[in-house]
Amino acid sequence: GNSVTQMEGPVTLSEEAFLTINCTYTATGYPSLFWYVQYPGEGLQLLLKATKADDKGSNKGFEATYRKETTSFHLEKGSVQVSDSAVYFCALSGSARQLTFGSGTQLTVLP
Amino acid sequence: GAGVSQSPRYKVAKRGQDVALRCDPISGHVSLFWYQQALGQGPEFLTYFQNEAQLDKSGLPSDRFFAERPEGSVSTLKIQRTQQEDSAVYLCASSSPGQRANYGYTFGSGTRLTVV
Numbered sequence: 001g002n003s004v005t006q007m008e009g010p011v012t013l014s015e016e017a018f019l020t021i022n023c024t025y026t027a028t029g030y031p032s033l034f035w036y037v038q039y040p041g042e043g044l045q046l047l048l049k050a051t052k053a054d055d056k057g058s059n060k061g062f063e064a065t066y067r068k069e070t071t072s073f074h075l076e077k078g079s080v081q082v083s084d085s086a087v088y089f090c091a092l093s094g095s096a097r098q099l100t101f102g103s104g105t106q107l108t109v110l111p
Numbered sequence: 112g113a114g115v116s117q118s119p120r121y122k123v124a125k126r127g128q129d130v131a132l133r134c135d136p137i138s139g140h141v142s143l144f145w146y147q148q149a150l151g152q153g154p155e156f157l158t159y160f161q162n163e164a165q166l167d168k169s170g171l172p173s174d175r176f177f178a179e180r181p182e183g184s185v186s187t188l189k190i191q192r193t194q195q196e197d198s199a200v201y202l203c204a205s206s207s208p209g210q211r212a213n214y215g216y217t218f219g220s221g222t223r224l225t226v227v
Binding site for chain 2: 004036042043091096098099101103
């Protein structure tokens with residue numbers, strides 16, 4: 001079946017540092033890939049997505065590239081802010097309609 | 112409505128009690144999903160509706176869990192004889208008729224269920 005493996009957390013960075021959160025997946029066929037973000041006390045919000053190999057999703061300075069050869073979709077941001085502190089989830093959608101999520105990575109950005 | 116609305120926001124239930132969790136999807140959204148998110152984990156799929164039809168309930172953990180969407184809009188997730196392991200955040204998500212799965216969904220803020 002489908003599965004998503006995410007970088008273990010928590011991750012603590014200083015403001016303006018470079019962020020990478022690793023995500024790899026296992027799926028049959030050609031899944032769509034997503035990053036969701038969950039701010040404290042709030043629901044999941046779609047951060048970015050990619051629907052086919054070599055696509056790059058981007059939003060709010062975050063980027064992730066769909067790498068079929070390495071089955072990866074790593075999240076990056078060049079300069080994090082305190083307001084980026086949240087839990088980040090990598091997810092995929094395969095032939096079934098539902099999403100399969102990773103376990104989440106807690107990011108804390110210190111001023 | 113403007114977003115997916117879930118109620119109650121928090122629910123404390125005594126072990127053995129029945130609970131009902133409500134989801135109001137975005138108006139016109141055909142697809143509706145329920146997920147269970149245990150503490151420190153990612154959400155896990157429970158069940159999926161397209162309009163009033165429950166097309167997939169493979170993620171429901173036991174026959175104590177039941178979901179319905181009788182008129183194709185509001186959905187209720189019912190848990191009978193709650194157990195401590197049912198303690199989790201229950202998330203509802205919906206998507207519009209024109210959206211395929213690869214466009215992502217809109218999630219509600221969830222209901223945090225604590226079984227004591």
